[in-house]
Amino acid sequence: MHLILAGLLTGASLYAQNGQVQAYVDRNRIGADEYVNFTIELEGATDFPSLTNPAQNDFIVVSGPNQSSNIQIINGAMKSSITVKWGLAPRRTGELTIPPIEFRSKNKKYKTTPISVTVVESSQKTVSPPSRQSGQNIQSQPSLPQGSKLFLKATPSRTTVYRGEELIVTFDLYFDNVRNFTRQKLPEAQGFWIEEFPAQKQPVVTTEVVDGVAYRKAELQRLALFPTKTGDLVIDPMLVDCEVMAARQRSRSIFDDFFSDNFFGATKVQSISSTPVKITVKPLPEQGQPGDFSGSVGDFSIVSSIDTLQTSQDQAVTLTYVIRGSGNINSIKLPPPKLPASVELFEPKIERETNNRGNHIQGTVKYEYVLIPRSTGTLEIPVIRFVYFDPSRGQYRTVNSRSFSVKVNSRVQNYVSSADRLFKEEIAQLGSDIRFISRSPQTWNRLGSSVFSEFWFWFLNVLAALIAGTAVFYRSWSEKMETNIAFSRRRRAWSNAQGNLQKAETALAQSDYAEFFTRLDRTLAGFVGDRLGLSQAEVGLDRIAENLQKKKADADLIRELVDFLRSLETDRFSPGAVSNHEYNELLETAKSILAKLNKVL
């Protein structure tokens, strides 16, 4: 960026300080064969006082006193000043002093400050700005014109700040004859957040006397720095390339004027840099720091607003918080409002606006929340506390936003009911944790025990074995004990009868009729005998009938049985008397009688 210092050479006014007297030299380091211009400037005076000769022991006056007066009218106010100039040549080398000069003007006594001038051997041609110059620059600019005065100074507003506090650093160029300059590099500063103030297109040029030498001073850059860490921090130098007017050469060709577009003569580019600035950053005080301290440093206020105080369920509400103030706007964090879980709160839209036009960095941060109440009733939006540190007071301060209470009406049941289904509420998972422990009474097991070491297990199994064993044992025992065989005969009666019937059928098939009749007889007589426990001798027809009567059997059944048995006996001995199909009839009759007997016995 080129900023042309227009009018610097065309008689830029050199104002003296208000009503003050100033004495200065054009440079304070000269060769033994050179001279300094010593000027006394008196503001507000119109006539020249009588001045003593400034050259005493160390200097010889080579020119002057040249007097000039300057009257300016700015906005109707007149400013006048007079200057008296001498050319002073040194008598010797070393540190020489131009002594103070006392004079009277308008019945006031004035006294200038003494000015020291270093005189070196004339072979040493040095440029002598009071600021440091990097060796590289001296090497690359060996023939810098004598007497050019140039340095860049970084001035911090203070050297000890709190972390996060605004620190303003001003970079001023002190110069004599510079046409324009280019900023090579903005200073870097580790551990700082940097905000730039806008550079002026036309830097205001003022006069300032440094070490007795008058400089013109232009503010090149102003920076606001916010330290982000504590300790000793360094702001790196700023680099500026300056176009310096070279002294007009005497032996110039006539063509130079035509071919050089530089009316004022040749220029040289000189790079200069400011000195690094050391800043001590203090941590914010621990004492009195509130728990909800936001980390912001500066001076702020908060304003909250809401777009409506009456809404209906599932209707979005816009909630806005604006923090305004001076400080590092970019580091401001606002805690979200604490709302009940029935309200859906979306991520805020954050807008930051930084204003760097004033003397301090100011700005606003806007937090715009959209929230949707999911339940009806009164929704309380609580106060947000914004806690910041005020470095000018050295204490923490809290500003509160307004609280709101919003009335949430129930949703209007409108016609678009199908779309509303999409908003059916789900149970929101608010957190995750393990399930709660069981507090019910426990059934305790011995460590290392198992089902096979349980008493009841073996007890029940042994009991079962005992029951089954006892039953089997009892059965066989009782059978053995029934020597009368009646029991066993009775149990086997049915199967014996069936067996005999089977044999009778076989005999019939083989046409063994004698055997057939015997088997049929045995089937019925044997069954009755077995069931009634009759002995072999008792199985006569009379005995059977008699015993059946005792059992209270049906008389018809008895008669039928006796008749059947009797017919069998007669038929047995006259085999030819019975036809084939009658055998089968006999068999069926026997079966039916047997079935009837089984029911009775």
Place this chain on the structure above:
Amino acid sequence: MCMQRAVFVIVFLLTGLSGLLAAGNEIDFLFEKGNEAYFAGNYEEAIRLYETVIQHGFESGYLYYNLGSAYYKQGGTGQSILYYERAKKWLPNDENIDFNLRMANLNVKDRIDLPEEFFLFRWHRNLVNLLSSRQWGMLLALSTLLAAITFAVFWLVDKHKLRAILRIVLIVWVMLLLFSVPMTIQRHNVESRSDQGIILESTVRCLAAPHEGSTELFIIHEGIKVSVRDTDGDWRKIELIDGKQGWVPAGSVGII
């Protein structure tokens, strides 16, 4: 003589039973104290009380569940998983235990994908896990007893209609009995197995041989479930689900 023996047996049983009941009261008290401590958020005290119960020689599924939860609240991932797994051994179908075990497993660093289980094996495992070994044992014992009673009646009556019914009933009991025998044994094996463990230390190096300084094979982290294949002095040979094997110090594995 016979009488004396019977009296002796009864007295012996009664004293044993009453001793168990008295101990049970004290254990219940400790358990409730532990629950109160947990409820109050004093997890360290809860862990101490629960572990006292175990030191007294008693255990229950929910004791392990509560202990695991207390460890979880304390941030002990490995311990909480170990006790949840133990609780799961006793209460395989408890949904809360499964949930908390899943929560605890979220903190495990190592991710080892379980191979898909063949559905028949899964069904079989679910069937075995349907009841605890004691419940299966009770089913076994009761079906045995009922089978024996049915058999006795069947054996002693002559009414063949009744006998026909009893025969069917007997077959049912015997089938139930035959079914519950392998179930009881398998469930017992599941409960008494001690070949699975949980890594309890945050980082464990698995070595190729059971001595310090042998080749480092791989590193596993707290909470991972391993099979314990072998033991050698103070070392245990573990196997991961994916088949990797290595030796770790015995103290870094908690047997489920």
